[in-house]
Amino acid sequence: MSEGKKKVALWDAESRRTYKRLLGYSVRFWPVVLITIIGFAVDGGCLAFFTNKLRPIIDDLFAKKDPYLIFWMPIWIIAIFVVRGVATFVSNYGIGYVGRNVVQLMQRDVFAAYLRLPTTFFGNEHSGHQISRITYTSEQIAGASTDALKVAVTEGVTVIGMFYVMLSNSAYLTIALLLLIPAIVLIATAVSRRYRMISRRIQSMMGSVTGTVEESIEAHREIRIYGGQQQADERFKQISDRARYLNLKIIATAATSTSAIQTVGAFALAGLVFLGSRPSVIGSISPGVFITVLTAMGGMLPSLKRLANVQSTMQTGIAAAENLFAVIDLPPEVDHGTKVLERTKGDLRFEDVRLVYPRGDFQALVGVNLHCAPGTVTALVGRSGSGKSSLVSLLPRFNAPTNGRILLDGENYESYTLPSLRRQIAWVGQSVVLSDGTVAENIAYGELADASEQDIMAAAEAANAMEFIQRLPQGIHSPIGEGGNMLSGGQRQRIAIARAILKNAPILVLDEATSALDTESERLIQQALQRLMRDRTTLVIAHRLSTIEHADQIAVMEQGRIIERGTHAELMALSGHYAALHRMQFNERPTVVAAD
Ligand SMILES: Nc1ncnc2c1ncn2[C@@H]1O[C@H](COP(=O)(O)OP(=O)(O)O)[C@@H](O)[C@H]1O
Ligand SMILES: [Mg+2]
CATH class of the missing domain: 3.40.50.300 (P-loop containing nucleotide triphosphate hydrolases)
Structure with a gap:
């Protein structure tokens, strides 16, 4: 519980800026946002409107048997809830639409940063953190940018509507709210602080979880040969224990807040009954008024509870957005160059x-x-x-x-x-990273993608790769499996050489291109490399x-x-x-x- 002691400022200048920037992403979909807000407002308003109908139902319909109301009331009720149903659908779909789009935009921005950042960036951080930014952290954004809006509007309108219902029925009984509101504000602030702190930790935890899994999957052979199962299992358990612990902390915080608000609500409702039953007023308040005010206040409670927790959703989202924006804002590779080099002599x-x-x-x-x-x-x-x-x-x-x-x-x-x-520059390194695709797609990779099939075949031939490509079921159009896992080291190497031959660049770098190979493939590859090196620096x-x-x-x-x-x-x-x-x-x- 030590986190509780260190206070973090909610809504400092930094988080306001982050939140504004985050909203900027939703604003791109402003027509949908607008319709959604209207939908939420109608949704919240309908509930208050219905509550307000309780008094005439009790006092006029049942007590006075008003024939007009007896005919219209059921129709009104259906009408209110049909309108509410339509509003609920439109707004929920709308908010989901905006939320998913914002998440996608964030994911793409982070991914674009990964493509543009200097290679030094990738050595500084465990790749698990880089992956979980896209798979986990960006998902947290949906809450802050959209669910928060949903709660703020729907519940805000509900609370204001219910407040109006209370006030218009009995200003005197509304005094009971003085008990409720300050207590809820206090609870909400405390809860949000805690959320923000814990969710930052969960984010970094998710990075470690992803990283550990990734490592163990990559090292699946080493783990089996050196009997590392227990060690890997323990390490994963430790990390997932910590993740579970932090998530339970969030759940405990939410549960505490819910039950605290319910308790405070009970005091407020008791206060209401106490106020309503004073000898001086008990005769002047009709059962309909009393029930309506009681229901309105009761109906306010879940909304207040959600409003109290919306801060937390926003804090989680802000912590996530801070993490993502930090990467998006990193300076790209430095390039002060202005001259376009056509083809170097290679000096x-x-x-x-x-x-x-x-x-x-x-x-x-x-x-x-x-x-x-x-x-x-x-x-x-x-x-x-x-x-x-x-x-x-x-x-x-x-x-x-x-x-x-x-x-x-x-x-x-x-x-x-x-x-x-x-x-x-063409480059053949020690470990060749291939992508999921066909042999031809891997040889004609990136800017080489529009090379003709003839050129690709010629490159494969010169790389001594045709020898094994021929034996594949669909020749150069055979898929090579995820990351080329269906090929041997020597075969992958020859694909990399074919790629370098196709690139036909004036400078060639071979960084231990043959050191991982057996003598047989080495001879084939040496031969291919000799061809590749001709007339190049x-x-x-x-x-x-x-x-x-x-x-x-x-x-x-x-x-x-x-x-x-x-x-x-x-x-x-x-x-x-x-x-x-x-x-x-x-x-x-x-x-x-x-x-x-
Ligand atoms: N990204 C890096 N950050 C810090 N040190 C590095 C990095 N890359 C390599 N080194 C260090 O630089 C030295 C030279 O490495 P390297 O050029 O890979 O050697 P070689 O290729 O000759 O085996 C090594 O001591 C290595 O630990
Ligand atoms: Mg080296």
């Missing part, structure tokens, strides 16, 4: 390039100088963690150099626009030195520096780090080196 120069990762202030590159002449192959070798991937990740500007510059065709590469720069990171012996230059990296550079023969003659690495691999893997 690439790194000048004293440094890279410091913001996380942990880690210096991944410490002054790298390197020149890659057009159409040549540069191999980067070195221990894992020496900065090879960091160096190549600068090319598509996933990271910007902290110091120094990168020149492309003699010009700082930051002066080119990001899309035109990225069009110059290629940066190749390879673990097996046998595969890069013919590179035009080999750069050996260590701790973010290039410590040796030259051809295979030069570096061997130097008897330095490269020669040592080579000797080590030769001793460990004599067959591979000998085979080359």
